[in-house]
Amino acid sequence: MKKVMKWTVILAAIVVLGACGSGKTTGSSAAKESSSAETAGKLAAIKKAGVIRVGTSADFPPFEFHAMVDGTDQIVGADVDMVNAIAEELGVKVKWSDTDFDTMLASLQAGNLDMGVSGISATEERKENMLFTENYYIPKQNVVINKQNMDKYTDIADFKEKKVGAQKGSIQEGIVQSQFADSQLVAIAKIPNLVMEVKSGSLDGLVLEDKIAASYVAQNDDLAIADVEVKSTDDESYSIALPKGSEDLQAELNTILKKLIAEGKIDEFVEKNDKLANDKAK
Ligand code: ARG
Numbered sequence: 001m002k003k004v005m006k007w008t009v010i011l012a013a014i015v016v017l018g019a020c021g022s023g024k025t026t027g028s029s030a031a032k033e034s035s036s037a038e039t040a041g042k043l044a045a046i047k048k049a050g051v052i053r054v055g056t057s058a059d060f061p062p063f064e065f066h067a068m069v070d071g072t073d074q075i076v077g078a079d080v081d082m083v084n085a086i087a088e089e090l091g092v093k094v095k096w097s098d099t100d101f102d103t104m105l106a107s108l109q110a111g112n113l114d115m116g117v118s119g120i121s122a123t124e125e126r127k128e129n130m131l132f133t134e135n136y137y138i139p140k141q142n143v144v145i146n147k148q149n150m151d152k153y154t155d156i157a158d159f160k161e162k163k164v165g166a167q168k169g170s171i172q173e174g175i176v177q178s179q180f181a182d183s184q185l186v187a188i189a190k191i192p193n194l195v196m197e198v199k200s201g202s203l204d205g206l207v208l209e210d211k212i213a214a215s216y217v218a219q220n221d222d223l224a225i226a227d228v229e230v231k232s233t234d235d236e237s238y239s240i241a242l243p244k245g246s247e248d249l250q251a252e253l254n255t256i257l258k259k260l261i262a263e264g265k266i267d268e269f270v271e272k273n274d275k276l277a278n279d280k281a282k
Pocket of ligand 1: 056057058059060064101118119120121122167169170171172191209236
C-alpha cells in the first residue's frame, strides 16, 4: 500500500513538473511571438496562421511546372522544393496559388500573397513596388525557334520585321523591346501558348531563360534554341518577391536562403527537376 502511494506521489510530481515545464515554454514562445508581432508582424502572423501563401505561374520548367505525381496533377519544380524547405524551417504549410505571371505580381503587390516564387527577376523597376530576398539563380536569355529555321536566324538582326514573343509582365518583354527593336513584340500570358505559336509558325521567335528554353525544346522535337546571342541585363537573377512591409519575413528568408545555397541545395533542386521536366517528354 505504502509503495503504491509513494509511486503515485512521484508520478503526480512528474506530471506537475512536466506541465510546469511545458507551460513555461508555451509562455515564453507566446511572449516572443507577441513581441515580434509588435515590431514587425508579417513573420509572426504567418507562423500563427500556420500557412504561407505563395504565388507562382507554373508554366516554367524546371522551376515550376505541372506533373502527375502518384496519379494526381501537382505543381513541382526547383522553386517548389525550395519553398518546401523554407516552410519546413518556418514550421508552416504552403498554400499555392497558380495564376498568370502578371496576375501573380499584381496580387503580390496588393498583399494577397505572402511571397512570389516564380523565377522572378529582382529588377530595379520591380524594387520600387516590392521587396526581394537574396538571389538564388542567375539565368541567361535564349531565343526558341522552329528547328527548320536554324540557318535563317543566326543574329538578332535576322528577326527584323518578324514576330518575337515574350511572357506578359516578364522581363523578356523589355528585352524584346530593347534588343529586338525592329521586331514586333507579341506578349502572351502563359508560356505554353507562346510555345504553340512558335510551333505553328505564327511566332518567329520566343525569348525564354536558359533552363526553361532547354526544357521546352526537350519536350518539342520541332523546336530548337537559336544560335543568337541575347545580352543579359544586370538585374535578371531570380529572387523571392515579397509585398512591401514584409522586412521581417525578408530577413528570415535571407537567413534560410543563405543556408540552402551554402549547402548546395538550390543546385540540387535545379538538377533534380531539370531531369524530371525533361524526362516527362519521353
Ligand atoms: N525571370 C523572368 C521575370 O522575372 C521570367 C519569370 C517568369 N516566371 C514564370 N514562372 N513564368 O520576368
